[in-house]
Amino acid sequence: MTTTQQTPRPASAGVSAQPADGSAAGADRHAVEFRDVQIAYGKFVAVRDFSLSIAKGSFVTLLGPSGCGKTTILRSIAGLVDITSGQISIGGRRVDDVPIYKRNIGLVFQSYALFPHKTVFDNVAFGLKYRNVPRAEIARKVGQALEMVRLPGAEKKLPSQLSGGQQQRIALARAIVFEPEVLLLDEPLSALDANMREEMRVEIKKIQKATGITAIFVTHDQEEALSMSDRIVVMNAGSMEQIGTPQEVYDTPATAFVADFLGKANMLAGTVSAVDGAKATVALAAGQSVSVVSPRPLAQGAAVTVVVRPQKLSVAPGSGENRLSGRVVSTSYLGGSAIYEIDLGGKTIVRANNAITGRLAREGETVEVGFDPAGCVLLDDKGLRIA
Amino acid sequence: MTKGWTLYDPRLAWMLVAPVLLLLIFFLLLPIAMMAVYTFFTFVTAGVEQGTLTVANWHEFFTDSYYHGFLLKTLRVGAMTALICGVFGYFPAYFIWATTFKHKWLLLLLLIVPFWISFTIRTFSWINILGEQGVINVTLLRLGLIHEPLQMLYTEGAVILGLLHFLLPYMILNVYVSLESIDRTLISAARSMGCTSAQAFREVTLPLSLPGLAAGLLLCFVLAAGSYVTPQLLGAGRDALFGNLIYDTIMGQLNWPMGATLSIVLFVVLGFFAAIYTRYMGMSQIVKGLGG
Numbered sequence: 001m002t003t004t005q006q007t008p009r010p011a012s013a014g015v016s017a018q019p020a021d022g023s024a025a026g027a028d029r030h031a032v033e034f035r036d037v038q039i040a041y042g043k044f045v046a047v048r049d050f051s052l053s054i055a056k057g058s059f060v061t062l063l064g065p066s067g068c069g070k071t072t073i074l075r076s077i078a079g080l081v082d083i084t085s086g087q088i089s090i091g092g093r094r095v096d097d098v099p100i101y102k103r104n105i106g107l108v109f110q111s112y113a114l115f116p117h118k119t120v121f122d123n124v125a126f127g128l129k130y131r132n133v134p135r136a137e138i139a140r141k142v143g144q145a146l147e148m149v150r151l152p153g154a155e156k157k158l159p160s161q162l163s164g165g166q167q168q169r170i171a172l173a174r175a176i177v178f179e180p181e182v183l184l185l186d187e188p189l190s191a192l193d194a195n196m197r198e199e200m201r202v203e204i205k206k207i208q209k210a211t212g213i214t215a216i217f218v219t220h221d222q223e224e225a226l227s228m229s230d231r232i233v234v235m236n237a238g239s240m241e242q243i244g245t246p247q248e249v250y251d252t253p254a255t256a257f258v259a260d261f262l263g264k265a266n267m268l269a270g271t272v273s274a275v276d277g278a279k280a281t282v283a284l285a286a287g288q289s290v291s292v293v294s295p296r297p298l299a300q301g302a303a304v305t306v307v308v309r310p311q312k313l314s315v316a317p318g319s320g321e322n323r324l325s326g327r328v329v330s331t332s333y334l335g336g337s338a339i340y341e342i343d344l345g346g347k348t349i350v351r352a353n354n355a356i357t358g359r360l361a362r363e364g365e366t367v368e369v370g371f372d373p374a375g376c377v378l379l380d381d382k383g384l385r386i387a
Numbered sequence: 388m389t390k391g392w393t394l395y396d397p398r399l400a401w402m403l404v405a406p407v408l409l410l411l412i413f414f415l416l417l418p419i420a421m422m423a424v425y426t427f428f429t430f431v432t433a434g435v436e437q438g439t440l441t442v443a444n445w446h447e448f449f450t451d452s453y454y455h456g457f458l459l460k461t462l463r464v465g466a467m468t469a470l471i472c473g474v475f476g477y478f479p480a481y482f483i484w485a486t487t488f489k490h491k492w493l494l495l496l497l498l499i500v501p502f503w504i505s506f507t508i509r510t511f512s513w514i515n516i517l518g519e520q521g522v523i524n525v526t527l528l529r530l531g532l533i534h535e536p537l538q539m540l541y542t543e544g545a546v547i548l549g550l551l552h553f554l555l556p557y558m559i560l561n562v563y564v565s566l567e568s569i570d571r572t573l574i575s576a577a578r579s580m581g582c583t584s585a586q587a588f589r590e591v592t593l594p595l596s597l598p599g600l601a602a603g604l605l606l607c608f609v610l611a612a613g614s615y616v617t618p619q620l621l622g623a624g625r626d627a628l629f630g631n632l633i634y635d636t637i638m639g640q641l642n643w644p645m646g647a648t649l650s651i652v653l654f655v656v657l658g659f660f661a662a663i664y665t666r667y668m669g670m671s672q673i674v675k676g677l678g679g
Contacts, residue, residue, distance in 0.1 A: 078579050100578045101586075113576040117594050126590075130581030178580070 030092065031056045031182050031214035032077060037086035039072055046072045048238050050086070054182075054216065054231075059208055061217045063225040064235035065261065070218045073235075074184050077216065078105045091181045101130075106175030106213075110187040112167045114159040120146070120170055121155035127178035145173035148207055165196040172204065176211060183208070185217045189224060201228060222262045226250060234258045250309075256383035259307045266313060266350040267379075268306040272298045279373065282306055286348035290322040293374045295387050304386070305379040310353035312375040315340055315367050322373065326350070328365045342369055419654070425647035434641040444648040454632070454649070458656065461629040464543065465612030468550045472607040473600055475551070476558030480599075481592075483559075484566040495563070498556045510549050510620050517545055517621075541623040549617040554610055558603035565599025566592070598668055605664045609657050629653050 032054040039047040047069040054060050062070035075081040076088060079100030088095050095103055106127075107113075114123050124142045133141070146152050149169035159167055168188055175183055185204070189197045205228050208215045219225055225232050226246040234241040234249055234257075242254035253259035259267065270284040280298045283289045284306070292306060326342040329349060338360055340352045352369055361367050378386040392399060426444050429437040448454050483494045501509060516522050517539040524536040539545060569592060577587040615630030622628075627635075633653065637646035 078575075080575050080579075099583075100575075101581050101583055103579070105579050107576060107579040109572045109576065111570060111572055113570065113572040115573060115577075115591060126577070127580035130586070174580070 029055060031058075031090070032216065033089040033092075034073075035087045035089075037073075037076065037088060038084045039069070039076060039081060040084045046238055047076075050240060052233065052240070052243070054214060056214055057212045058230045059205070059215045059217065059228060060231045060233060061219060061225040061229040062233050062235055063219060063222065063261075064241075065220055067237075068235040069238040070220075070235045071186055074186055074216060074218045077103075077182065078107055078184055079103050104178075104180050106178070106180035106183040108168070108171050108175045108183070108185045108188045110190055112159070112164075112171045112191070114167055114171055114174070116159055118158075119155065120151075120157050120159065120162075123159065123170060124174045124177050126174060127180075131178055133178075141177050142173075145177040146170075148176075148210070149173045149203070164192055165200060168192065168200060169203070172207065176207065176213060179211075179213075181214070183213045183215045185215060187219055188217075189219070190221070197224075204228065226262075234261065236261070252377055252385065252387075253307065254385045256305065256307075256379050259377065259379070263309060264351065265377075266308045266310065268308065268348065268350070270304060270306060272300055272302045272304060275300055284344075284346075284348070286324075286344040286346040288324050288344065290324065290371075291373050292376055292378060294378055298378075298386070303381040305383070307377040307379060308350070308371050308375065310339065310351040313350060313352040313354075313369050313371050315342070315352050315354050315361055315369055316357065321370070323368050323370050325366060325368050328361050328363050328367055331360055331363055333360060340367075342367065344369075419651075422647045422650055425644055426651055428644040428647075430642050430644045436644050444644050447645065448648055448652060454652075457627070457629050457632050458652070461612050461653075462656070464547060464550075464628060465608045468547050468554065468611035469604045469608035471547065471551055472554050472558040473604050476555055476603060477562055477596075477600065480559045480562035480566060483563055495560075498559055501552075501556060506553060507616060507620075509552065510617055513545065513549055513552070513621055514540060517548075540621065541626070543622065543626050546618045546622040546626050546628075549621045550611045550614060553614075553617065554607040557606050557610070561603035561606065562596060562599045565596045565602070569595045601664065601668050605661060605668075609661060612657055613653065
């Protein structure tokens with residue numbers, strides 16, 4: 001097994017991709033630590049070469065499409081999935097051989113997983129009961145937890161008498177009431193309707209901050225990941241693509257996958273036609289050329305992909321140093337902003353998301369789109385960011 | 388206002404339901420009602436009764452302890468059979484549910500296979516196993532462990548064994564279906580909060596599978612208490628159940644009014660247990676179990 005990583009990781013406090021050194025200092029800074037973890041089901045490798053350290057008290061999101069291994073990783077922390085090789089530590093203690101019920105983990109499921117035959121009180125008290133907490137103490141803590149999720153007085157109700165959002169709050173209360181070392185959230189918002197989802201997003205974040213608990217959140221929703229996380233781990237096909245703060249992964253995607261998965265970036269393929277120090281001119285496959293700023297000098301003739309966020313692509317005339325002309329294919333009016341799809345020729349269609357200042361560009365209209373040479377990210381021919 | 392027919396027209400619903408309703412009325416409700424009327428007819432002599440209304444049959448039933456004894460014995464045998472079915476049926480159901488074996492349907496098929504053979508033949512097979520010349524006795528005699536055949540056939544034990552053989556699949560299917568309806572993440576949730584697997588079973592799996600167990604118990608109880616072929620073939624005269632009593636009264640003594648009275652008694656008593664069950668559990672569980 002190798003420990004090399006294919007992609008450069010931005011170094012950041014809190015989360016690091018470096019294998020843990022196992023020292024005492026590392027142990028009390030990190031709530032959860034993965035070292036070269038591999039998880040396979042028969043021949044199928046669900047997770048490969050996964051190394052990650054999660055700082056105490058941080059909110060880390062595993063983001064990726066379904067089947068990328070993010071849920072498998074979450075379940076391996078809980079002990080619901082056995083790892084094939086490598087090691088996992090929780091609070092500095094190796095847990096490879098610790099059975100699930102001794103791991104002291106709070107779990108929130110997508111399906112809520114409340115016990116339908118038990119009252120809200122018994123549901124929330126469940127973890128405390130198995131920790132031999134005295135009765136009076138249980139009642140007090142359950143009351144506190146329900147207070148925290150803003151459902152005081154719901155003790156005697158059955159889960160079936162609550163709405164989806166309320167059930168998820170109870171599930172959250174049940175997972176944090178016994179003060180677990182880590183709170184694991186497995187797509188907890190995806191069963192809720194859109195309005196409820198946003199409310200719960202804020203709520204979960206608030207509770208996580210108030211309790212200072214380490215939270216690991218799994219989602220395929222980039223908006224959830226960007227709005228809630230201290231750090232985002234972008235996953236694809238069982239491997240880690242990038243780790244960073246929401247801004248880092250959004251603004252400087254490490255790979256083509258991250259650029260595309262987070263925010264549907266425009267990817268313009270081309271070759272370097274002229275180099276002038278940090279500046280370079282890229283001849284796009286679409287037929288026009290743009291000038292870009294590269295963090296390191298580019299070789300003439302190198303194949304690159306210019307990644308531009310829809311928000312950085314401006315349809316207003318006269319803006320930006322790069323001017324590309326194209327024809328508007330569609331215009332979606334969103335009130336404060338509009339999303340344009342613009343055909344640059346050569347089967348290249350870009351998306352631009354602009355605040356509306358003047359008039360809307362209509363379908364079929366020929367427009368100029370521009371972006372700042374520094375407002376893009378360059379990927380090399382392997383789809384890795386040029387840094 | 389249009390008079391057109393739609394798929395959701397209540398008239399259409401009634402028309403679709405009508406055949407079943409008619410069937411139930413003519414082949415179930417009416418016969419039972421006729422039986423109920425018969426209980427008030429006067430028995431003259433074997434095969435002859437008069438339309439003169441009397442409560443003599445009911446009087447006889449309520450005062451003759453001979454009938455009470457049979458009724459109690461029938462309920463006892465039914466209850467014992469149901470309980471044994473519950474105990475022995477839960478484990479296979481749990482196993483089929485919990486196994487990671489790829490071809491689970493094969494295991495379920497195994498439960499259904501016995502139904503391919505006539506119930507009567509299946510019951511007869513026990514004679515070859517338990518009888519004086521049956522497999523068990525012959526083997527034990529040859530081995531010299533016993534010197535004369537054991538009396539196993541024509542005992543209450545043989546009757547209960549035969550009923551178990553007949554009813555166990557119903558119990559297993561009922562329990563299996565209720566286990567299958569349990570969301571397995573509930574068990575993961577319980578385990579993550581500190582339960583060992585045994586504790587998770589006690590806290591989650593067992594209570595949530597109780598409706599299936601209860602449905603199986605009721606079904607086995609009612610079918611066992613209403614059985615008459617099994618005690619007829621595997622029991623001696625004293626092991627007869629209420630069903631055999633009814634058969635004997637109608638076919639042996641040709642006393643139709645008394646036979647009708649006893650039939651209505653069994654109908655009411657078993658209906659009473661089913662009603663209690665429905666009150667607390669709902670009938671849908673049994674329907675699920677039979678369909679599953």
